[in-house]
Amino acid sequence: MRRLAVVTSGGDAPGMNAAVRAITRVGAEADIEVYGVRDGYKGLIEGDMIHLTERGVSGILQLGGTILGTVRSEEFKTAEAQHRAIENLKKNFIDGLVVIGGDGSQKGAFALFKHGFPVVGVASTIDNDLYGSDITIGVDTALNTIVESIDKIRTTAESHERAFLIEVMGRKYGYLALMAGLAGGAELVVTPEFEVDPATVADELLSAYERGKRYAMVVVTDGAKNNAETIAKYFKEHGEKVGYELRVTILGHVQRGGAPSAFDRILASRLGAAAVQLFKDGGSGMLTGWINGKVAYTPLEEVVTNKKALDINLWRLAEILSR
Numbered sequence: 001m002r003r004l005a006v007v008t009s010g011g012d013a014p015g016m017n018a019a020v021r022a023i024t025r026v027g028a029e030a031d032i033e034v035y036g037v038r039d040g041y042k043g044l045i046e047g048d049m050i051h052l053t054e055r056g057v058s059g060i061l062q063l064g065g066t067i068l069g070t071v072r073s074e075e076f077k078t079a080e081a082q083h084r085a086i087e088n089l090k091k092n093f094i095d096g097l098v099v100i101g102g103d104g105s106q107k108g109a110f111a112l113f114k115h116g117f118p119v120v121g122v123a124s125t126i127d128n129d130l131y132g133s134d135i136t137i138g139v140d141t142a143l144n145t146i147v148e149s150i151d152k153i154r155t156t157a158e159s160h161e162r163a164f165l166i167e168v169m170g171r172k173y174g175y176l177a178l179m180a181g182l183a184g185g186a187e188l189v190v191t192p193e194f195e196v197d198p199a200t201v202a203d204e205l206l207s208a209y210e211r212g213k214r215y216a217m218v219v220v221t222d223g224a225k226n227n228a229e230t231i232a233k234y235f236k237e238h239g240e241k242v243g244y245e246l247r248v249t250i251l252g253h254v255q256r257g258g259a260p261s262a263f264d265r266i267l268a269s270r271l272g273a274a275a276v277q278l279f280k281d282g283g284s285g286m287l288t289g290w291i292n293g294k295v296a297y298t299p300l301e302e303v304v305t306n307k308k309a310l311d312i313n314l315w316r317l318a319e320i321l322s323r
């Protein structure tokens, strides 16, 4: 019987458990035994694994986070730790590894593959910054959480005629901010790809009032140079010149939490199943992602060397729709 291990790595994402469940059950169907690695790459270095069974993964489809745990492991970036991880996998007679995670995790997956171990990636991160998948596991749930929060902020902003800044996650990729701006009806979006200096933010929000709006909202990415901290500092230091106050909400980790949406459950189930299928067919060194409405495999080498582009036209659309 063949043996597969699965690890969830990097930032957790709603839907990771649905992928673990799919890998376990599709594995069982194909006579492949599945082991779950605890706590990301740290567990791989330490050889911390549990046997996953069809019954054992009952009731996790609808759970957020990851039942396996995840950590960010600096140690795993060293070749020595990677070799130790491979030794642990071999000691447990495991002949393939599925890595569920974002771009950092897939870099780790590619490193193991380059050392000669069969690895298959599954695209999962709320940031949606992974090359090789139009949409990644967790994005839909996170975006819905953000939009729900923006809708709530809007009611108080309107009542008080206030300006609000909402900082969302995404690191160096502005997808969540841009889509939240479109879906939440923000006046302005600031991301690492589209920086707006604080003085211009102040002018843009003021112009919304001048156009007759009772409130104004700007959505910013946490990893932008002009993030909540920078913009709030400017408003504080130039309060008199700006002429109005800015209220700041940093949504933080609430965006990564909660039950996965139906879309994320289905995406995760399909990607998990496709990862097992690839392994069953003797393939490895690929990311399992979603491109043009279908499962698609992209070589990990391509995934880790390419940057995913954001559609620049959507900023223009967001600008027009905010008028």
Ligand code: ADP
Residues within 6 Å of the ligand: 009, 010, 011, 041, 071, 072, 073, 074, 075, 076, 077, 078, 101, 102, 103, 104, 105, 106, 107, 108, 109, 111, 125
């Ligand atoms: P995500 O996968 O969500 O992008 P991180 O960027 O934190 O999250 O990456 C998760 C883990 O992947 C890191 O903690 C580290 O162990 C591993 N990793 C990241 N970059 C590399 C790299 N260049 N080489 C090997 N492993 C890496």
Ligand code: F6P
Residues within 6 Å of the ligand: 011, 102, 125, 126, 127, 169, 170, 171, 222, 223, 256
């Ligand atoms: O990569 C996922 C992510 O949630 C980013 O959007 C965010 O910038 C970062 O992780 C936060 O990291 P941590 O949970 O380690 O504070």
